[in-house]
Structure formats: structure tokens, C-alpha cells
Amino acid sequence: MSPSPTDGVDIARLTTSQADFDRCLADLLAWEGVSDAEVQRRVDEILAAVKAQGDAALVEYSNRFDRLAVTSMAELTLSEGRLRQAFEGLPTEQREALSSAAERIRAYHEHQKPASWHYTEADGTVLGQQVTPLDRAGIYVPGGKAAYPSSVLMNAIPAHVAGVREIVMVVPTPDGILNELVLAAAYLAGVDHVFTLGGAQAVAALAFGTETVPRVDKVVGPGNIYVATAKRAVFGQVGIDMIAGPSEILVISDGGTDPDWLAMDLFSQAEHDEDAQAVLVSWDLEHLQAVEASIARLLPTLERAPIVRESLARRGALIHCRDRDEAVALINRIAPEHLELSVANPEGWLSEVRHAGAIFMGRYTAEALGDYCAGPNHVLPTSGTARFSSPLGVYDFQKRSSIIHCSAEGAGELGKVASTLARGESLTAHARSAEYRLTP
Numbered sequence: 001m002s003p004s005p006t007d008g009v010d011i012a013r014l015t016t017s018q019a020d021f022d023r024c025l026a027d028l029l030a031w032e033g034v035s036d037a038e039v040q041r042r043v044d045e046i047l048a049a050v051k052a053q054g055d056a057a058l059v060e061y062s063n064r065f066d067r068l069a070v071t072s073m074a075e076l077t078l079s080e081g082r083l084r085q086a087f088e089g090l091p092t093e094q095r096e097a098l099s100s101a102a103e104r105i106r107a108y109h110e111h112q113k114p115a116s117w118h119y120t121e122a123d124g125t126v127l128g129q130q131v132t133p134l135d136r137a138g139i140y141v142p143g144g145k146a147a148y149p150s151s152v153l154m155n156a157i158p159a160h161v162a163g164v165r166e167i168v169m170v171v172p173t174p175d176g177i178l179n180e181l182v183l184a185a186a187y188l189a190g191v192d193h194v195f196t197l198g199g200a201q202a203v204a205a206l207a208f209g210t211e212t213v214p215r216v217d218k219v220v221g222p223g224n225i226y227v228a229t230a231k232r233a234v235f236g237q238v239g240i241d242m243i244a245g246p247s248e249i250l251v252i253s254d255g256g257t258d259p260d261w262l263a264m265d266l267f268s269q270a271e272h273d274e275d276a277q278a279v280l281v282s283w284d285l286e287h288l289q290a291v292e293a294s295i296a297r298l299l300p301t302l303e304r305a306p307i308v309r310e311s312l313a314r315r316g317a318l319i320h321c322r323d324r325d326e327a328v329a330l331i332n333r334i335a336p337e338h339l340e341l342s343v344a345n346p347e348g349w350l351s352e353v354r355h356a357g358a359i360f361m362g363r364y365t366a367e368a369l370g371d372y373c374a375g376p377n378h379v380l381p382t383s384g385t386a387r388f389s390s391p392l393g394v395y396d397f398q399k400r401s402s403i404i405h406c407s408a409e410g411a412g413e414l415g416k417v418a419s420t421l422a423r424g425e426s427l428t429a430h431a432r433s434a435e436y437r438l439t440p
């Protein structure tokens, strides 16, 4: 990209025609967060301490990392009455917005509910699949640098829709500050237990259980590097949804969207944290320069300008490509968490997008609408993992059991096949078990 009058913004400017573009893009996308050896060592220590000492370790780590001064788990436990009080005490506008978002998220996730199924073969044998919810799910709601009531809804509502019997939520309260919207969202979403715990110690409590925190079957929800590393470590002992990295947005613009709108869309994810990633791709060079000018003008007006500035400098980019086809190739190479198709005919692009967590179509669909209230989940695969994984959903809170019910006739037919294959594997007890049921 050629220099522009607003070179004051520290953000990478790349063009697909530069010789080292592939390497520059790979460097930009690299995210090795969870493999940091020092973080790993700390997390292992925290997990072991919580496993061995239970509540006492939770109290100690919460005091140390969240700057609290508590002496027992009772002070880290919120009652249902406290959650209701938070909901009822909200200003009307906030209560209505939260309720409206919750309703839309619930309606969307109701569409995801899978049904059990079966079919009957000619000889009367029935085969099928039974879907059952988890008994107990643990949801991690981040709370270190910002409070996320929307994440309470996005995690708890699909669990509720799935039919999970008990939902246990953990959320850190740095410096002891409770966020009323977070508590109100827990009440609205039907969370059963809330503990004010964060980081690796909260994940450990959910995975192993303590005297006070019930052990869960699966831990879901986004969080920082300590949370992600702990989730990876406890996987196997419990289920997890995914290892989520920092937020990302990839905007594709055909040049027809107001540059101020696009600058703000990029900021909306960059403001999450210094490692968040905001990238704009266009084949219209003048338009890219106009967005750059908007970035320079609007950035100082942001509440979280220091975080945004740092995030754009570390991991942001304005990429000039040759044409629409190159833009499509970049989408599938990046496999972004959020993709904004700010183009004239977004439907025409859809069949070519193979990898993206969520796709925001057209000039009016700001990604921020999806973060709060459009309906689809905002817990999405990051760091290119949209190549093989999907948004958090009802299916994450359910599992499937296969159903096999043989008729006498069916057992006779299947028994012959099974017996032959079992003897081929030299597993004769298998063979004889099947042969007992052969029809004489």
C-alpha cells in the first residue's frame, strides 16, 4: 500500500502483491498464547493446589490474583436471592435490554435442538441415536479486564435449552467489585450456582470439585491465557468446548461502506484486549486510505483508546488485495472468528466462505450486534480454528448414545457376520456370544 496522509496510526499496511506477503500474514496471524512455558508452570501449580487443598486454595488464589481479602468460600458464593436482587434492581432500560437479548438468544438456540432418532429394519431390528443433556455444566464468564453479562447469556442459555440439570457459573471479581448486570444475567438465564472465582483456580474448581464447588462434566466459556491453559490441562478429566484465544474481526469491504463505520467495527474487537486482532481487506486502495484516516481521527475519541492503539499496532492490518477472488482466498486462509462482508451482494459470497466462526452479512450488520443480541452465540472459534470447529451451541451441552435393539431374526443374521469377523480377530468369546443367539 502506498503511504497516506495519516501515517500516524500504527497499523500494518500490507499488499498481496508484495514479495513477502505470505510470511507477513503468517507473522500477523501467529498466536502462541497457550504454549508459554511460564504460564503453563503456574497453571500446573494452581491446578495441583486446588486438587489437593480444595476451598482453602481457592480462597488463597482469589486473594492473591483478584486482590480480595476473604477468609472462606462463603464470601465467594452468591445466593439466588442476591442474583434476583441484582435483576430487580437494574434500571428499567438495562433490564429490558438484557431480557430482550436473552429472549432472542433463547429463540435462536431453540432451533439448534437436535432430536433423538431411530429406524426399523425389515426383520424388526431397531437402530437409532438418543440425545441426552449433560448432568452438570460449568460456565466460565471472564471478568479480569471487563465484565461480560452478554457472555453469561451466551453460555448459560444454550445449556438451559439443552436441558442441563445444573449450571454452575464462575466469574472473577477483581478488587471485590460485583457487576450487577452479570448477576442479573445469571438470574435471567437460570444459572443454579454462582461462585466469584476466576482464572486457572476457577477452572480447577469446576473440573475437580471442592468442598463447596460441585464438580462438573464439562467446562465452557472464553477467558484469558490462564483460563485457556487450564482448560487444555483438565480436558479428559472433564469435557471442554474449545480453547478460545483473543477476539478477532476480519472485515471485507468493496469500498461502498462509510469508512467511519468500518473503523468503529475494527475498534469494536480491538478494544477487548491488546492481543485482539482487527483486519480490513479491500481491493479499493483509496477506500483503505479513507478508513485509515477515520481510524486516526476516531481512535483518540475512544474510552479504551490505549488498548485499541496497542491492539492495532501489535496485531491489526489494512490489506490491499487485487480483487474479490483474492479477498475470498484471504478469508479462507485466515478462518476468522468474525467475518464482516461489507459488500453489495453478500449472499453471492456465502457459498465461497468455507471457514469463519460467524458471518455478518452486508453493510448494516455490525459485528457488535452479534456480540450482544442478534441471537447466534458469540463464543466462537478463534486463531484459525474455525477450520475445524463451530460456535458454542446446544450441541455442546448434549451427548449422543447409540441404540441397538435386535429382533430374534436380526440377531441371527448379524450373529453370523459378527462371529466370522470375531474369529478373524481371534476373539472367540465375542464369536461365541454372537453364536448363542443364532436361530437354529
Ligand SMILES: NC(=O)c1ccc[n+]([C@@H]2O[C@H](COP(=O)([O-])OP(=O)(O)OC[C@H]3O[C@@H](n4cnc5c(N)ncnc54)[C@H](O)[C@@H]3O)[C@@H](O)[C@H]2O)c1
Pocket (backbone or CB within 6 Å): 042, 065, 066, 141, 142, 143, 144, 145, 146, 148, 151, 172, 173, 197, 198, 199, 200, 201, 222, 223, 224, 225, 226, 227, 244, 245, 246, 247, 272, 273, 276, 378, 379, 380
Ligand atoms: N470469545 C468470546 O466469546 C469472548 C467473550 C468475552 C471475552 N473474551 C476474551 O476473554 C478474555 C478475558 O480475559 P480477562 O483477563 O479480562 O478475564 P479472565 O476472567 O479470563 O481472567 C481473569 C483472571 O485471570 C487470573 N490471572 C490474572 N493474572 C494472573 C497471573 N499473573 N497469574 C495467575 N492468574 C492470573 C486471575 O485469577 C483473574 O481472576 C479476553 O481475551 C477477551 O477478549 C472472549
Ligand SMILES: N[C@H](CO)Cc1c[nH]c[nH+]1
Pocket (backbone or CB within 6 Å): 148, 150, 151, 246, 247, 248, 269, 337, 371, 378, 379, 380
Ligand atoms: N466479541 C466477543 C467475542 O469474541 C464477545 C463480546 C462480549 N461483549 C462484547 N463482545
Ligand SMILES: [Zn+2]
Pocket (backbone or CB within 6 Å): 247, 268, 269, 272, 371
Ligand atoms: Zn466483542
